[in-house]
Amino acid sequence: MKIAFLIIVLIHALIHLLGFIKGFELKEVKELTLPISKPMGIVWLTATTLFLTYGILYLLNYRYAWFFGLVAVVISQILITLFWDNAKFGTILNFVILTVSIASFGYYNFQKLVHKETVQLLNKNTSTENRTLNESDLVNLPDPVKNWFRNSGALGKPFINCGKVTQIAEIQMKPEQNNWLNATAIQYTTIGNPGFIWSVDVKMNSLVNFQGRDKYDDGKGEMLIKLNSLFNIVNERGEKLDEGTLQRYLGEMVWFPSLALSPYITWKQIDENTAMATMTYKGTSGSGTFYFNSNGNVIKFSALRYKGNEPDAKRYDWEMNILDYKTFEGIKVPTKMTSTWKLENKDWTWLKMEVTDLKYNQNITY
Numbered sequence: 001m002k003i004a005f006l007i008i009v010l011i012h013a014l015i016h017l018l019g020f021i022k023g024f025e026l027k028e029v030k031e032l033t034l035p036i037s038k039p040m041g042i043v044w045l046t047a048t049t050l051f052l053t054y055g056i057l058y059l060l061n062y063r064y065a066w067f068f069g070l071v072a073v074v075i076s077q078i079l080i081t082l083f084w085d086n087a088k089f090g091t092i093l094n095f096v097i098l099t100v101s102i103a104s105f106g107y108y109n110f111q112k113l114v115h116k117e118t119v120q121l122l123n124k125n126t127s128t129e130n131r132t133l134n135e136s137d138l139v140n141l142p143d144p145v146k147n148w149f150r151n152s153g154a155l156g157k158p159f160i161n162c163g164k165v166t167q168i169a170e171i172q173m174k175p176e177q178n179n180w181l182n183a184t185a186i187q188y189t190t191i192g193n194p195g196f197i198w199s200v201d202v203k204m205n206s207l208v209n210f211q212g213r214d215k216y217d218d219g220k221g222e223m224l225i226k227l228n229s230l231f232n233i234v235n236e237r238g239e240k241l242d243e244g245t246l247q248r249y250l251g252e253m254v255w256f257p258s259l260a261l262s263p264y265i266t267w268k269q270i271d272e273n274t275a276m277a278t279m280t281y282k283g284t285s286g287s288g289t290f291y292f293n294s295n296g297n298v299i300k301f302s303a304l305r306y307k308g309n310e311p312d313a314k315r316y317d318w319e320m321n322i323l324d325y326k327t328f329e330g331i332k333v334p335t336k337m338t339s340t341w342k343l344e345n346k347d348w349t350w351l352k353m354e355v356t357d358l359k360y361n362q363n364i365t366y
Contacts, residue, residue, distance in 0.1 A: 005100060107229040144274060147296035170183065
């Protein structure tokens with residue numbers, strides 16, 4: 001689809017070149033019957049140059065490519081209007097290029113929003129924990145959590161104060177959906193001031209995609225989903241979302257062992273392989289249960305969590321099942337997992353996710 005669009009841009013650019021050729025009488029152009037002056041020929045050449053520039057920048061995924069596309073379309077449409085009898089069908093191509101440019105502009109604005117919020121989140125992470133974790137830090141943790149902490153390799157490593165998780169995923173938007181949508185995502189998480197920002201780009205088909213941003217900041221949860229980066233599908237806030245987002249943050253401790261030591265979290269041992277964590281922060285509390293195997297690996301996290309933010313939303317069991325592990329910066333963490341809602345009539349696994357990269361503390365870049 002991208003190549004087809006680039007061909008359209010190239011053809012449109014070359015068509016505009018005809019106006020320059022006719023204006024400077026370089027060659028007879030039978031397709032253009034109206035007279036074109038040399039100054040107007042320069043304008044036609046300018047449109048050609050802008051379309052070619054736009055095509056190259058679009059191919060390179062340059063963040064400001066949309067600007068060149070919009071300017072090119074404006075100039076082109078003015079020319080088409082002035083030479084309507086000869087050039088009116090160019091309006092169709094302009095409409096196609098305008099649509100793609102507007103979508104690119106929307107994506108630029110969405111990424112700008114995520115960047116701004118991420119910088120704010122990282123700047124608020126005021127904890128100055130600059131120490132190496134040792135056995136004495138584990139004294140108040142339940143035995144299965146201690147075993148996991150040791151097995152992860154976090155002992156002897158610096159306290160994790162923030163992290164960046166890069167992911168690929170497959171997503172289903174509703175329980176009755178059969179096909180899986182491919183997605184890429186990046187998450188920034190802070191420990192000192194609890195919070196995260198997760199941005200995801202989901203491809204539905206060659207023409208339709210959506211971008212999402214989940215945020216947990218200052219004890220509040222937010223969910224934003226935009227169709228083609230332009231139109232809001234979901235824009236939610238509220239107490240139920242606050243609680244559910246807190247529980248998600250709690251479960252993602254599996255990537256950040258230092259979070260187990262947070263002063264906002266209390267622990268209760270259930271048995272030799274199970275422990276419940278309860279987090280209370282900014283007036284909201286939520287709990288979840290971690291399950292471990294005999295080797296000290298975390299294998300599951302479950303929570304009774306609100307599904308949705310509507311007034312009549314109910315809590316359902318939500319499970320994160322762990323399938324594989326890798327080591328990043330010396331710490332063993334889950335890298336392949338699924339997310340499942342245990343609904344009244346069926347289990348709905350809506351997410352299959354894999355961590356492709358994980359960085360901590362000073363190694364984080366935006």
